[in-house]
Amino acid sequence: MGKKTIGIRFAGFGGQGIIRSGIIVGRAVSIYDNKFATMNQSFGPEARGGACSSELVISDSKVLYPYVTVSDVLVVMSQEGYDKFEPELSEEGMLLIDEDLVKPKPPRGKIKIFSIPATKLAEELGNRIVANVVMLGFFTSLTKVVSVEAMRKAIPESVPSRFVELNLKAFDCGYEYSRKQKC
Amino acid sequence: MKANPKDVFSGTYYIDGDVACAYGAAAAGCKFLAGYPITPSTEAAEAFAKLAPQIGAMFIQMEDELGSIVAVLGASWAGKKSMTITSGPGFSLMMEGIGFGAALETPFVIINIQRGGPSTGVPTRTGQADMMQARWGSHGDYEIIALSPDSPQESFEFTIKAFNLAERYRVPVMLMSDECVGHMTEKVVIPSASEIEVEPRRFYHGPKDQYLPFKPERDLVPPMVKAGEGYRLHLTGLVHDENGYPLLDCDIDEVTQKSTTRRLVDKIRANADKIIEIKEDSLDDAEVVVVSYGITSRVALKGIEQAREYGIKVGSLRLVTVWPFPEKRITELAHKIKGFVVPEINYGQIVFEVERCSHGKANVVLVPHGGAGVHNPDDIFEAIKQVAKNKEKYEGVVEYRTSLERLIFG
Numbered sequence: 001m002g003k004k005t006i007g008i009r010f011a012g013f014g015g016q017g018i019i020r021s022g023i024i025v026g027r028a029v030s031i032y033d034n035k036f037a038t039m040n041q042s043f044g045p046e047a048r049g050g051a052c053s054s055e056l057v058i059s060d061s062k063v064l065y066p067y068v069t070v071s072d073v074l075v076v077m078s079q080e081g082y083d084k085f086e087p088e089l090s091e092e093g094m095l096l097i098d099e100d101l102v103k104p105k106p107p108r109g110k111i112k113i114f115s116i117p118a119t120k121l122a123e124e125l126g127n128r129i130v131a132n133v134v135m136l137g138f139f140t141s142l143t144k145v146v147s148v149e150a151m152r153k154a155i156p157e158s159v160p161s162r163f164v165e166l167n168l169k170a171f172d173c174g175y176e177y178s179r180k181q182k183c
Numbered sequence: 184m185k186a187n188p189k190d191v192f193s194g195t196y197y198i199d200g201d202v203a204c205a206y207g208a209a210a211a212g213c214k215f216l217a218g219y220p221i222t223p224s225t226e227a228a229e230a231f232a233k234l235a236p237q238i239g240a241m242f243i244q245m246e247d248e249l250g251s252i253v254a255v256l257g258a259s260w261a262g263k264k265s266m267t268i269t270s271g272p273g274f275s276l277m278m279e280g281i282g283f284g285a286a287l288e289t290p291f292v293i294i295n296i297q298r299g300g301p302s303t304g305v306p307t308r309t310g311q312a313d314m315m316q317a318r319w320g321s322h323g324d325y326e327i328i329a330l331s332p333d334s335p336q337e338s339f340e341f342t343i344k345a346f347n348l349a350e351r352y353r354v355p356v357m358l359m360s361d362e363c364v365g366h367m368t369e370k371v372v373i374p375s376a377s378e379i380e381v382e383p384r385r386f387y388h389g390p391k392d393q394y395l396p397f398k399p400e401r402d403l404v405p406p407m408v409k410a411g412e413g414y415r416l417h418l419t420g421l422v423h424d425e426n427g428y429p430l431l432d433c434d435i436d437e438v439t440q441k442s443t444t445r446r447l448v449d450k451i452r453a454n455a456d457k458i459i460e461i462k463e464d465s466l467d468d469a470e471v472v473v474v475s476y477g478i479t480s481r482v483a484l485k486g487i488e489q490a491r492e493y494g495i496k497v498g499s500l501r502l503v504t505v506w507p508f509p510e511k512r513i514t515e516l517a518h519k520i521k522g523f524v525v526p527e528i529n530y531g532q533i534v535f536e537v538e539r540c541s542h543g544k545a546n547v548v549l550v551p552h553g554g555a556g557v558h559n560p561d562d563i564f565e566a567i568k569q570v571a572k573n574k575e576k577y578e579g580v581v582e583y584r585t586s587l588e589r590l591i592f593g
Contacts, residue, residue: 023197023368026368027197030197030369030370031195031197031370036369037370038368038369039369040363040368041366041368043222043223043307043366063369064481064482064484065482065557065560066363066367066481066557067556067557
């Protein structure tokens, strides 16, 4: 993606690690890739069960406008999140979905859709709680807005220490899936 | 003096503005936080509560904001750097205590993570509509200092600055942040303790029996002692003399007035040049100057960029300290430029200060926002364009009708 400022939105329901996803990518980009990344998240009841989202603005210089108005990448892990945020996606954007949880409409414009059974793959790894990180592996490989090295440094700092290994495995699983379409 | 290494959690973090305030307070040497949880400021108090055991500080959740602010005054008089953290509704409840603190010349910091709207308003969305309340919210004459950060990094830095100013001038200092900055997560670099300058408490060192708690030094600020260490201390919200004793009806004359209320005002006004901090950009040949603060100064930069690409000579004056207000600088600029553009997330507060200091020499345009979001930078660009093109001189503040306003009101 050659644009100067990139808007990314993660959407799903509360408990899927949607906000954590924004934090992991933001941390990787701003601390380890030395770019600028501003993260905002939804608050209130929706962050605890309903449609929940986090948004990330990535830029080579200081982010001036902190919110995403048109997203270049939309990562969704629930149908409600898709319904709510699909209209915000750029006509040239990328849509990443958990294929078991989201049934998309035919894409508008030049939108490209990429599907992964993230939750199912996470369950196969032993814990569905890492579905978001499987998605992040997939995201890293496809969008290239963040380096793999940066992500592998940011993940251990962003999850409880006993889950570091599982999360890194989940990340690799999602990353490889985009290349081989399986783990 | 330098910060205590035990209080400084040096490192590179990815945290929000609220949490950054807690790290800033710790680094500044804050040892007491009393507060009552309120969105969108709770994360700051929670983060400080987590740091407290590591830095020998205390966090107490009081019964409400009335109790919180007075507990902060007590802790400050016991010799600890103290603060409270709140948002609009809590800020309103604290006003009486803030005035009490100003009258007692108590150093402490109030962090206000502003939300949108009046009353309960919009707890999870932003606003900048408490700016006048920060200055005039409590009754009677007094002056305070207020700062406004635009990012988590500045939330950390300005919290330290707020403590330093509070101790330096024995005055309540307000960190006027907002929900957008408070809840925005970005990289924050906390330097080593040796790179952080902190202002120690101005303690009195003379003979015990000669201490007068409100006898000022040359800069109009009196030194303090710790309550409970054997000094005779009498503190009252009544107008008091150098001993701290209330002035009776018959005592009030020009001399006592000069040394009491007048000094509360003068110690800030006379030192304003030392306190005021502004960030200027491209003002030399500017025809239009955007005056802004906090998150709005950041969003405004985008509108300013657009205007420059369009060929307009536009400069930016950012208020780091909103109070005291940089009156002289605004007046100076008003004589040289066509007009000011003042975007703020309210329906007109600081813009009237800009107008007052312009003395009719430059047009003043308000770009309002009702809160619960930040400006569309296009609106700021359009307002700049309007001011640059305009040949007429207007009286008073002209309100720019933003795209949102046009959408709602036609």
